[in-house]
Amino acid sequence: GENVEQHPSTLSVQEGDSAVIKCTYSDSASNYFPWYKQELGKGPQLIIDIRSNVGEKKDQRIAVTLNKTAKHFSLHITETQPEDSAVYFCAARAGTYNNAGNMLTFGGGTRLMVKP
Amino acid sequence: EAQVTQNPRYLITVTGKKLTVTCSQNMNHEYMSWYRQDPGLGLRQIYYSMNVEVTDKGDVPEGYKVSRKEKRNFPLILESPSPNQTSLYFCASSLLVPGTLSNSPLHFGNGTRLTVT
Numbered sequence A: 001g002e003n004v005e006q007h008p009s010t011l012s013v014q015e016g017d018s019a020v021i022k023c024t025y026s027d028s029a030s031n032y033f034p035w036y037k038q039e040l041g042k043g044p045q046l047i048i049d050i051r052s053n054v055g056e057k058k059d060q061r062i063a064v065t066l067n068k069t070a071k072h073f074s075l076h077i078t079e080t081q082p083e084d085s086a087v088y089f090c091a092a093r094a095g096t097y098n099n100a101g102n103m104l105t106f107g108g109g110t111r112l113m114v115k116p
Numbered sequence B: 001e002a003q004v005t006q007n008p009r010y011l012i013t014v015t016g017k018k019l020t021v022t023c024s025q026n027m028n029h030e031y032m033s034w035y036r037q038d039p040g041l042g043l044r045q046i047y048y049s050m051n052v053e054v055t056d057k058g059d060v061p062e063g064y065k066v067s068r069k070e071k072r073n074f075p076l077i078l079e080s081p082s083p084n085q086t087s088l089y090f091c092a093s094s095l096l097v098p099g100t101l102s103n104s105p106l107h108f109g110n111g112t113r114l115t116v117t
Helices: none
Strands: A004-007 A010-014 A019-025 A030-038 A045-051 A056-059 A062-067 A072-077 A086-094 A104-106 A110-115 B004-007 B010-013 B019-025 B031-038 B042-051 B054-057 B076-078 B087-094 B112-116
Touching: A004 A086, A010 A019, A019 A030, A019 A086, A019 A110, A030 A062, A045 A056, A045 A062, A072 A086, A086 B042, A104 B042, B004 B087, B010 B019, B019 B031, B019 B087, B019 B112
Parallel strands: A010 A110, B010 B112
Antiparallel strands: A004 A019, A019 A072, A030 A045, A030 A086, A056 A062, A062 A072, A086 A104, A086 A110, B004 B019, B019 B076, B031 B042, B031 B087, B042 B054, B087 B112
């Protein structure tokens, strides 16, 4: 099955700096890569996702890049703010709707701390 | 408000005492899933359901049961809880299987922290 590794496990940055979180996946059939943000005491919330037919996607201060050849994808947050402090999870999903590989496989999470 | 509701938020129990964690969504979603979150391991899928009366095992199904008798509800049952099931549990739902449509994100509940002594 799919295996997703996420690095680093913790990341501390100064407010205004950029933060980058990287994930690698094992299954070359994976075609959907979402990123989730989990604030304290809450469930994860989707912040951005990318499909395998796209190399990069941006949404304001966040962007995700995908390198299918190397099987890795990254989350980039620019101009970080204290409210960006949270745990971030990457995930990967292989297959199509009708096959058995329907689950999302999550990385181990990155705790991002943005210091004011 | 569109949401996934889990109950209870916190639960402390003893080994072997059957328990149920409820999950309900009000978005008419077909797909529902249970995850457990453990430090360093991320979120691991326990069971999922693609529609009413259709359930399947995820990565870590041992010791758990689920049912999907109605579209909105997807309870997680621990028939005989053990200390290694101490964890943070999340229920999630989406319109369809995650990734099949760009507007079908996975919505999570706020979690149930379970402690088994």
